[in-house]
Amino acid sequence: MTSADMHGEVRDPELPGRLLVVERDQLIPWLRGRAEGDFATPADACPGWTVRDVLAHSSAVLTRAVQGRFEEGVFSPESNDRDIAERAGWTDAQVVDELERGMTEAGPVIAQAGGALDGLALGEWVHAGDVRAALGEPEAYAGKGLPHALELLVRITRERGHVALHADLDDLDEPLRLGEVSGDRPPGRYIGDASTLVRLYSGRSVEAAGFELAGVQVGELNIFG
Structure with a gap:
């Protein structure tokens, strides 16, 4: 990070998309190598949700962003539960596929939103950490995306x-x-x-x-x- 980045003085509109792509390239292959039972593991960071629920929520949020679907009440607990329920009949692979598409396509949409959706990318990165933590991975909230996440965190807290x-x-x-x-x-x-x-x-x-x-x-x- 530059000095300006550290002080939250400059918005880089491409930063949220970079964070999502870096995380996508780590998370998606790792998820595809997990056993089916891993997706039913409780995610302690998100009480009441399993790993699959966290992934379904994350993929739904990105899909909404790409499609511009931000109706009243979106992202409330009730809305999140509906998004998860809508994917109850999907296979785990289908949930992961939607997540991959969202992490690939949401960056330009977030960039054009003028900062209003930047926190969404950071939240997606945190949820990836929630999944890793649930499955016992060390350094769950670290990895290659951490520098981008810190830069985004600095600016979001400043704004x-x-x-x-x-x-x-x-x-x-x-x-x-x-x-x-x-x-x-x-x-x-x-x-x-x-x-x-x-x-x-x-x-x-x-x-x-x-x-x-x-x-x-x-x-x-x-x-x-």
Whole structure:
């Protein structure tokens, strides 16, 4: 990331699409090599959902984006459950195929949306981590997409006026400055690794001993909750 990227000063409209394509190239072949029973594994990061449910939700979201179907109430819990139910009769392979198409085709649509859909790409990347975590993969929220995810996270938190945080990452030379500094409070401080930071911002469980956080509460960081 450049200095401007780290400070969320510039929107790269192609970034969400790059993140999706990088994740697609890792996730899809891995999914196609999994046993059928793996898709029925509970996804602890998404209570009540299985791995298949997470994938069906993810593929439905991308399909909606590509088709421009954003009717009232879309992405509510009820809407998400309907999307999953609509795919109940599909094979696991069909769900994965739809996910692959969505990860391939959604980038240009997101790029043209002026930033309104950028968080969708980050959410898809997080859900890929949820699936890997459910199936016991190490570094579930890392991999080749992590630098793109961090860059997107910096800009999204800045644009949303999120609580300011200065993050010193074990695996990055330069610190990240997330959120928007205001006169109301000084920035919080995070010390730890990048994948834990992403989990904090997405409301996923973390090991308390694996990071330091000061000046801000864990619950304040969640951008999806």
